[in-house]
Amino acid sequence: xxxGEEDPQALSIQEGENATMNCSYKTSINNLQxxxxxSGRGLVHLILIRSNEREKHSGRLRVTxxxxxKSSSLLITASRAADTASYFCATVVYTGGGNKLTFGTGTxxxxxx
Amino acid sequence: EPEVTQTPSHQVTQMGQEVILHCVPISxxxxxxxxxxxxxxxxxxxxxxxxxxxxxxxxxxxxxFSVERPDGSNFTxxxxxxxxxxxxxxxxxxxxxxxxxYFGPGTRLTVT
Numbered sequence: 001x002x003x004g005e006e007d008p009q010a011l012s013i014q015e016g017e018n019a020t021m022n023c024s025y026k027t028s029i030n031n032l033q034x035x036x037x038x039s040g041r042g043l044v045h046l047i048l049i050r051s052n053e054r055e056k057h058s059g060r061l062r063v064t065x066x067x068x069x070k071s072s073s074l075l076i077t078a079s080r081a082a083d084t085a086s087y088f089c090a091t092v093v094y095t096g097g098g099n100k101l102t103f104g105t106g107t108x109x110x111x112x113x
Numbered sequence: 114e115p116e117v118t119q120t121p122s123h124q125v126t127q128m129g130q131e132v133i134l135h136c137v138p139i140s141x142x143x144x145x146x147x148x149x150x151x152x153x154x155x156x157x158x159x160x161x162x163x164x165x166x167x168x169x170x171x172x173x174x175x176x177x178f179s180v181e182r183p184d185g186s187n188f189t190x191x192x193x194x195x196x197x198x199x200x201x202x203x204x205x206x207x208x209x210x211x212x213x214x215y216f217g218p219g220t221r222l223t224v225t
Contacts, residue, residue: 033213042204043156043216088156092211095169099144099211103156 004089004104012110019076021107023089024069030094032065033101034074037086046074046087079111115139117217119205125223126195134190134220136205145188146206146214147180149173156204162188195224 004025013019023032034046049056049065049072056063062075076083086108090101118137126132138145147159160170162180179191188207192199202221206214 031212035216040202042218043206045213045215048213090156094211099208099214100146100158100161100169100171101148101156101214102158103148105155 004091004102006087006089006104006107008107009105010108010110012112013079015079015081015111015113017079017111019079019083019109019111021074021087021089021109023072023074023104025072025089025091025102025104026070027093028067029091031092032063032072033090033092034061034063034072035088035090035103037088037106039085043088076109079109081111081113083109084111085109117205117207117215119203119217119220121220122218123221123223125225128197128224129194132192132195132222134192134203134205134222136188136190136217137186138188138205138207139209139215140186142207142209142215144168144208144211144214145180145182146208147190148204148206148216149201150204150219151201159190192222195222197224200224 006023031050033048035043037043047058049063060077065072086106088106089104120135145162150156158171160174161168177193181189202219204219205217208214
C-alpha cells in the first residue's frame with residue numbers, strides 16, 4: 001500500500017529562516033496535498049499539487065512534486081513562530097467514489113524567536 | 114468562512130458502550146469522510162461517503178462502525194461497542210469535489 005513518509009521527523013529553526021520538509025510515497029498518485037496541524041487541533045489544508053504539476057506556490061509556501069522519484073517537498077520561506085506545527089503530506093488516488101487521503105508520518109516544525 | 118464543525122469536542126465512554134460522533138460538513142459539499150488519529154500516530158482514513166452511501170472504507174472500519182447522514186446537514190459516526198483501542202481523535206472532513214478536504218476540529222474519544 002502507498003504510504004507517505006516525511007523527513008525530517010522534527011525540524012527546529014530560527015524565525016526568518018526557511019524550512020524544507022520532504023515527503024516520499026510508493027505508488028502512482030492523482031494529487032498530493034499538504035496539511036498543517038497545530039498541537040491537538042484539526043488539520044488545515046495548505047496546498048494541493050496535481051500529478052501533472054511540478055511546482056506550485058501559495059504565499060510563503062512552495063511545493064514541488066517529482067513523480068519519477070515519488071517525492072514532494074514543502075518549503076516555507078521566512079518562517080514565523082506561528083508556523084510552529086506538524087506538517088503532513090497526504091496522497092490521493094482516485095477510486096470509484098472516494099477520494100481518501102493517505103497521510104504520512106509528519107514533520108514537527110518548531111520556529112524559535 | 115464556512116467550516117466543518119464537530120461535537121462533542123471530548124467524549125469519555127466505558128468499554129462496550131455505544132458512541133455517536135457528530136459532524137456538520139460545509140453545506141455545499143458532496144463528499145464526506147471520517148479519519149482518526151491515535152495519539153502520536155498518523156492520521157488514518159476510516160470511510161468516505163457520497164450520494165448517501167459509503168464509497169470506500171478501510172480495514173479499520175469493521176462491523177462495529179457505521180455512518181449516517183440522517184438529514185441534510187449532519188453526518189454521524191457510530192461505534193456500537195467501543196474498545197480501549199478506539200481511543201483516538203476522530204476527524205470529520207468534507208469536500209466539494211475530489212479536491213481539497215476541509216477538516217473539523219475533531220472529537221477526542223476516550224474509552225475507559
